Amino acid sequence: MQEIFSRIRLGAYALPNRLVMAPMTRSRATADGVPTELMAEYYAQRASMGLIVTEATQPSDIGQGTVATPGIYTDAHIQGWRRVTSAVHEKGGHLFIQIMHSGRMSHPDNVPGHLQALAPSAIATQEQIHTVEGMKDMPVPRAMTLEDVQQTIADFRHAARCAIEAGADGVEIHAANGYLVQQFFAPNANTRTDAYGGSIENRARFALEVAKAVVDEIGADRTGIRISPGATLGGLDEGPEGPALYRYLTAELNRLGLAYLDVMDWGNSALLADLRTLWHQTLILNRPGRLREQVGADVAAGLADMEAYGGHVLANPDFVNRLQMGAPMNTADSATFFGGGSQGYTDYPTLASHDVW
Template sequence: MTRLFTPVHVGRYTLSNRLAMAPMTRSRAQFDGTPGALAAEYYAQRASMGLIVTEGTQPSDDGQGYLTTPGIYTDAHVAGWRATTDAVHAKGGHVFIQLMHAGRMSHPANTPHHRQGVAPSAVAPGTQMFTPTGLQDIPAPRALTTEEVRRTVLDFRHAARRAIEAGADGVEIHGANAYLVQQFLAPSANTRTDEYGGSIENRARFAIEVAAAIAEEIGADRTAIRLSPGTTMWGIDEGGEGPALYRYLVAELDKLKLAYLHVAHQGNELLLADIRKLWKGTLILNRPGRARGEIGADVAAGLADLESYGQMVLANPDFVTRLKTNAPMNEANRTAFFGGNERGYTDYPALSEAQEA
């Protein structure tokens, strides 16, 4: 585990350790998408992590899926995020804002313009979503026109520029977890017949264009992407060509010299080994549900340059200290994951507080 606590170069930055805070939706922004007043405290509490990746942040009105998630495309959003990035930097941390377009994982009741969600194709995900009036079926989205796909790439580019204006060290493109980028990758969600559908190369085109546009706008060394090969949630099925698609996609993304690739691993060890070979840059690996006793194993084995953790960091603002000292961990309060106030957000005790209690 000791290698976890050594510095590592990521993009244009040198991080103090090889631990990253994984992006986790917390749904505590204001209704206009401006980060809530507690967000700065929440992220600053966890600034000892080598890198913080924020919760998914929509790049446009169309990009919002859930209630009270933050945006990064208006002046108010920029001002709200500036409070957070300043607070993290004051404690010596680094923070990338994750850009997340929900695509078809949206409901008109949750968005500023109350319009139908947009996606590669008019295929519903077959699941439900919380709205102001409770759980509702997610309706079929409207298929983006070819020109609208290109405009969506520009939305990501604009949001990346705004993130830098807000003081972020960089941005991570959310290409995982069944949201818009992965919807383009999966034949179950993408039945297009234009240059963004059909072949592996066409289905990977949107992800590559978004990454290239952002890299051109803010620099490749401040641009990253997260992928989750093999995810099957919410109607996503990448089919038999899935592994080949990711080998192609990772090889193409590698040419852009991005700051890092963040992989949410779904269990295909052979594919993961191939991704490690294909990706010449920094690799962050996330294994959902990983036991504490396995922390550090992937960095030690050379399979990853950094490891990212979610719930344990959520519940332990001093996660790094607890690892170093082999101290017990707080348990995450699952009932307070989404929405609400400081409970289950900024009120988890640090080790010193827990010992005094």
């Protein structure tokens, strides 16, 4: 396991270890998307991780999907995130803000202005989403015009600039887990007949143009991207061409020299090996359900340069220290994952508190 604790260069930064805090939505921002002091405390508690990737953060009003998620496109958002980044930096940590547009994974009740969701095509998910009034069906989105596509790319660019102004070390583009960018990849969500639909190259075009815009704005060494090949979240089906699309996408993204590729693995070992070969910068691997005794195995085997963990880090602010000492871990309380206050958020005990759950 010792390799996981070794230093690594990621883009513009020298990191103290190869452990990544994976992005996790916690729904504790204000109603207008401003990060709070409690959020600053939460992230600062976990600053010993080599890299923190924040919860999904919308680049625009229409990009919001879930209640009480943060934004990064107004002056108030910048000021709120500045409290977070300052708190993390004071503890010696590094933080990238994940920028995510929800696309069709949304409901007007959750969006400022009660806006209809935007997506590649006017195809609903056939799933439900949490709103302030409880669970509701996600309605049919509005198919994006070419003007919408270009505006959304501009929104990602603007959000990236705002993130840097807020003191973030960089941004991660969310192109995974059923949200807008991945919706362009899936033929059952993208039936467009223009330059953004049909062929593999066309379905990957939006992701590549977003990445290029962000790189042009803040630099490749401060830009990462997350993908989840084969993920069916949000009802997506990437079809038989899915693996070929990700090989093409990865090779094209590699040309941009991004700081990292963050892969959420869903079990396609052959594709993962190909992506490892195609990607020449830092590769972060996130395997859902990975056990404690498996920590460091992918780095040791050369499959990844860094490993990302979610629930373990959520429940253990001192995750790195516990790993190094072989100490027991707290168990995450799923009832407090989304919304609320400090309970199940900033009150998990550390080894220093001499109180292990």
